[in-house]
Amino acid sequence: MEKPSITAIILAGGKSTRMNGNDKGLLLLHQKPLYQHVIDCIKPHVDAIMVNCNRHTEQYQIAGYPVFSDDLAGFCGPLSGIYSGLLRSKTDWNLFISCDTPFLPDDLIDRLAVYTANNSAIYPYDGQHHHxxxxxxxxxxxxxxxAYLEQGGRKLMLFLEQISAKSVDFSDKAVCFSNINTQQELNMFNHKEDE
Ligand SMILES: Nc1nc2c(ncn2[C@@H]2O[C@H](COP(=O)(O)OP(=O)(O)OP(=O)(O)O)[C@@H](O)[C@H]2O)c(=O)[nH]1
Structure with missing residues (x-):
């Protein structure tokens, strides 16, 4: 089956508590903001890009893509960004991606898109963790x-279970799903790449 048109939506709307409140997506890994790393990984494989954030809108606009914040007030978690993104995107298929995963594999989208014929939601599993x-x-x-959000639902995995989302095995590329949540992790990756 041919790969469908896909809008990629970068999720950068969290509180970054473990980063002491410093907006994760804007922190620099090798002189480039984390969210820009994600954009560069997926840009060749998608038809449109949008950025979802709840702070520092002007800084996220620098990448040149539409930026929007959550429709639900307060920080209600990633489902709030996913809901707001689905309302705005112009394509049936949408790839939401956390802004803190800068090492995504080149074949991410192709391998997820294989399952679009028989599934309405698809996400990677690295052999140890769901993403x-x-x-x-x-x-x-x-x-x-x-409806889930209106009933107070906030848990992403619970919602994905409700809609029978499919996980796809990427255990051959587990390292590509490393994410950066703390300043120590960021320092470690910056230092590693300098070596
Ligand atoms: N739109 C939106 N995205 C969120 C929200 N909370 C988390 N996210 C996103 O969901 C992804 C995973 O978030 P976490 O790392 O669990 O949460 P975080 O708030 O970014 O960071 P911590 O506070 O340190 O847990 C990231 O891409 C976040 O930007 C939210 O309230 N709204």
Whole structure:
């Protein structure tokens, strides 16, 4: 089956508590903001890009893509960004990606898209951990997500179970799903790449 048109939406709307509140997506890994690393990884493979953030909008606009914040007030978690993104995107299929995963594999989208014929939500599994904040999801899930959020649901994995999302094995590329949550992790990766 031919790969569908896909909008990539970078999720950068969190509180970054473990980063002492410093907006994770804007922190520099090798002189480049983390969210820009994610954009550069996926840009060749998607049809449109948007950025979801709840602070520092002007700085996220520098990349040149549409930027929007959550429709739900307060920090309600990644599902809030996913819901707001699904309402705005113009394609049926949308790839949400956490801004803190800068080493994504080149074949991420191709390998997830294989399953679009029979599934409406697809995410990677690295052999040890699920990565639901890297989620290829069809717009038709929007009403169910709205209902889930209206009932107070906030847990991403629980929602994905409800819609029978499919996990795809990337254990051959587990290292590509490393994410950066703390200043120590950021320092470690910056130092590593300098060696
Ligand atoms: N739009 C939106 N995205 C969120 C929200 N909370 C977390 N995210 C995103 O979800 C992904 C995973 O988030 P976490 O690392 O668990 O949370 P975080 O707030 O970024 O960081 P911590 O506070 O340190 O846990 C990241 O891409 C976040 O930007 C939110 O309230 N709204």
């Amino acid at each position: 639901p904040t890297i989620l290829l999801i069809h717009k038709k899930n929007t009403p169910q997500l709205q």
